[in-house]
Amino acid sequence: MAVEQTIPKYKVATRSSRRNSNKVLQNLDWVTILLYFTLVALGWMNIYAAVYSPDNVVNIFSFDINSGKQLVWISASVVLIIILLVVDYKVYEHLAYPIYGGVILLLLVTLVIAKPIAGSRSWLDLGGGIRLQPAELAKFATALAVSKFLSNVNLRQQNLKDQMVLAAITLLPPAIIILQNETGSALVFAAFVLAFFREGMSPLILIIGGTAAAIFILTLLVPKLYLIIAITALMGAAVWLDYRLMRRIKTMVALLLLVIAMIFSVDYFVNDILQPHQQNRIKALINPEADPLGFGWNVTQSKIAIGSGGLLGKGFLDGTQTKFDFVPEQSTDFIFCTIGEEHGWIGSTVLIALFMLLLIRIVSIAERQKSVFGRTYGYCVASIIFFHFLINVGMTIGLAPVVGIPLPFFSYGGSSLWSFTILLYILLAIDANRSLDLSR
């Protein structure tokens, strides 16, 4: 990518740049935009279904209920989209670091001045009843900074200093967010690993990470002794099958010891390091039926709600489990239950398919970028959306721990909707100008 020689000027599209803006419109990825609005509209209807009470019917547009408020957030998002597309796309790259720095500052300020809401110091009160969660902004800001950084270095070269800087950029926001007691939002930053992988990070990290997660969950599910025997047998079989591994027998033994140490440390980690509510989330994932009215409540009820939907669902607004507060956080984190119950397996699968289409589309957008910045940013967007999807849907069907993160574009809430809108439309803005980048 060519480096700008002159001081860049950022300007809103004016008459002189009309030709460019026409081109921008032509080059906008309308498939993604269509998917976006489909998800937002379906989300809005399901938010209404989630708060709908047959005993007290309130209009879907009423500002007394979440669906009415969500419509305000959606309308504001449309304004936001127009601004994001009109602003000179080069801003995002050139101002990546200042934006990142500003958000870090905002996170720190929030940590200091925020009043705790439900134990979390992550909300910034803007007055007039408007609250902002800077942790949501940290996602796109970090994505910009990471992309900017990677556009100048090559991850394949084993430059330790660069790797440390990249790790610092990625880990600083979640570190502050954990201090704000928003562990769920902090976990999202793990998603960047996928983008790093695409840019040349060793696949070993991905494999080790995946294996560690698998061992962690298996430890909780299977008795330790069986697990150790099984892993030892597996490794033994591997060595027996491939004699070349004999030459690395020391490494293999060390690996086995490491795994065994990890198995034993899981107990310690769960029981002594995690806070009680975090322990409960882990335990609920493993065996929700152990205490169905206690910590397993959310998982049990959300599975009952989804499970009772059957193949075709009970019909729009006809759900019984997602009403009456059986499932908590119905319109936010557990919005997927409403779809599962009212629209059945067909509806759930359609939604999953929509997310798959969106993710694959974003990957293909990322791949067609001429700049490393654009491509990396595209992968960051896909990774973040994917991670949210993975954890959010996973927890409602008992495949992931209960971590309070929203379903992108779908869950109720202005901060979440706006942050995903910004995230996605910066990519679309960059993408729409990719031909200009080329002609420059």
Next chain:
Amino acid sequence: MNYLENRKYVIQAIFLVVGIVFACRLFYIQVIDSSYKQAAETNAIKTIIQYPFRGLIYDRNGKLLVQNTPVYDLMVVPKEARNIDTLKLCKLVGLPLEDVRERLKKARTYSYVKPSIFYQKLSTQEFAHIQDNLIDFPGFYINARTARGYPHQSLAHALGYIAEISPKQLEDSTYSGYRSGDYIGKSGIELEYEKYLMGKRGVKYKMVNVRGIEKGAFKEGAYDTLSVAGQNLVSTIDLDLQAYGEYLMNGAKGSVVAIEPETGEVLAYISSPFYDPNLFTGKEYGKNYMELLNEPNKTMFNRPIMASSNPPGSIFKLAQALIALQDGIITPNTGYPCNQSLIKCSHAHAAPTNLSIAIQTSCNPYFYQVFRAMLNRGKSKNTFKDTALGLTDWRDQVTSFGFGTKLGIDLPNEKQGIIASTAMYDRIYGPNRWKFSTIYSLSIGQGELGVTPLQMANFMATIANRGYYITPHIIRSIGEHGEPLPEYQERHYTTVASKHFEPVVDGMAAVVASGTGRNANLSKLGIEVCGKTGTAENPQGKDHAVFVAFAPKVNPKIAIAVYVENAGFGAQSAAPIAGLMIEKYLTDSVSRKPMEKWVLSREYLNID
């Protein structure tokens, strides 16, 4: 670079694997595993609404005016009532077949699975009979709730009534706490004090299985709320006086309002014809309401505060006298000739040589001359302008008595009445085109004047207090031992100084002692009543009779206004009613039985 580009397939594969795993997992829990469906069925929640006990209303002596009586509704859940014997059901509830079919259809249209009212407000006998036979009718059950009951049948217009909240109200966010089927105050005290009376509904959530068998409280009752009973109200009404007044007014049309002058408390509030408030609590509520609404005597018309277009007649001369005294137009000793060439006098009498005699004789020419002097004070050389200036000043003083404004009683729909103004005459005649001779009938309380019976009673309370009134009100306190309501403590002073009231009061005493108000005379009981008769001209028919009074003269305890429609001169009908009610209130008995008999005979309606 190529091998890194291939990593996009790895990433897309990760996405797709997760999507497929999720879809498979969903297929398992939604389609294959039926245990979740069973769990959902046992998860059904029954919402049991606990209706709050609506606040009671007591009279000033602790007698119950409004209570709650239990009523029973026959409910039906159409889904469960599929295989019932319709003919047997007809026999049980005593309804024709088409009616039963219609009701079942209506219930099904509302909801197939949710209960709806099949038959409202069963009588006690019906309840016992139906309850015993319900076993044969699955899907039917009896729901108990409470309705309003009125043990004394009195005070219907002031109490108002409650009814199901209307669909229009439900859409209004003011009523966000209400739900369809809730009862709400629709008029009177029930409407005005709704927020105190309504209380707070409670909700209980019970987990039930498919068969409706309760499996215990949902989440150990964490979401349950207790109902909170509404607050009781203590009225200012004296039930004995109220009932006696209704007894006297029964068969006549008109109003009686009695006020305790010192406190502004309304002792009696009668709008006649009246009705039994219990008519609005039964099954026939809608029918009864429409019948009363369309009835020619306008029973539903709340006369004491809504009959605002009738002129006050001669009682207005008291206000004229007070204002003239305050402005120094006359002194208590001013005399005017009974000059019949100016305006006709009601009857022949000697020239009134002072104000008290003028009041006693209700001399029209006297007040004509007083009013002329008040309006034309020579502030402008132009007669028209002079009259306009005079009228503006006069009107300010008249309204200080509460005329032409809403007094602010704690009942809905109070009307303000009419007091002539320069703007009004400018509109009628054009500016500078009217003068005293155009509007002189105001001097004797006729013309562009309209006062409500409540304003008349308040006027009496003002004179009884010698210059101020306290906003009349019908509720004394919230709660049986509550403090008097603070909004009804303030004294509203008139523009007339206290000292000017005495000569007027003397005239009123003379009216009752030896003038037109003799029928209200209680001197034999040692009670000095001060009053004034009046006749309100009625272009549609026979004139309306008016009598206003307060008693005793010193330290008054009751002020009263009696307004009888089409009863002619106030002396024959209104004065006796007022006298009887004053006696009833002050002595708790009635000694003048012949007078009572005369009133009840209604013969005054036939006198011309």
